[in-house]
Amino acid sequence: MHLVFSTVSDDELQRLSELNPGWRFERDDAGATIVSPTFTLGGAQAGEAYYQLRRYADTVAGGKAFGSSTGFTMSTGAVRSPDASWLSPERLAAVSDQNGYWRVCPDIVIEVVSSTDTWADVCAKVDMYVREGARYAVAVDPRQRVTYERGEPPAQFMLDAEAIYDA
Numbered sequence: 409m410h411l412v413f414s415t416v417s418d419d420e421l422q423r424l425s426e427l428n429p430g431w432r433f434e435r436d437d438a439g440a441t442i443v444s445p446t447f448t449l450g451g452a453q454a455g456e457a458y459y460q461l462r463r464y465a466d467t468v469a470g471g472k473a474f475g476s477s478t479g480f481t482m483s484t485g486a487v488r489s490p491d492a493s494w495l496s497p498e499r500l501a502a503v504s505d506q507n508g509y510w511r512v513c514p515d516i517v518i519e520v521v522s523s524t525d526t527w528a529d530v531c532a533k534v535d536m537y538v539r540e541g542a543r544y545a546v547a548v549d550p551r552q553r554v555t556y557e558r559g560e561p562p563a564q565f566m567l568d569a570e571a572i573y574d575a
Contacts (some may be wrong), residue, residue, distance in 0.1 A: 415439035418508050435487040450522040456575035457492035457518040468564045470497045479509040482540045492518040513540035521549040531556045548572050
């Protein structure tokens with residue numbers, strides 16, 4: 409279940425996030441604010457996804473990994489907050505304004521399905537990330553132990569879905 413509020417500015421979205429730690433705030437293409445808290449187990453699973461991307465950034469590819477509280481502005485004006493994401497050194501260098509919600513889609517996006525999500529909604533989100541420019545986007549459903557992958561993973565990145573399922 410997601411709560412939906414009226415349109416808010418980037419500053420208001422940031423303030424909501426600051427005032428409500430532990431909740432995820434996103435803005436969809438139509439400008440509606442979406443609020444969805446992360447349950448404890450889901451936080452561990454998203455943490456495992458972040459760990460894999462952080463390890464990839466630190467040991468193989470460079471760039472930067474981001475956790476689930478990070479918002480990115482899509483070309484439509486939507487602000488999305490993937491469970492885990494990675495930006496290549498090239499995309500990092502291309503971000504001209506590194507204040508607020510960066511106007512860039514991460515190269516890799518991982519979404520972990522929680523008990524408040526539907527599989528169809530999370531898969532649609534993965535498709536949206538690919539349309540926005542993600543090279544590789546994945547939905548991981550730990551309860552069903554399935555993944556939905558779009559795009560191609562970058563060289564030497566191997567998603568360990570089993571580790572996310574079992575986190």
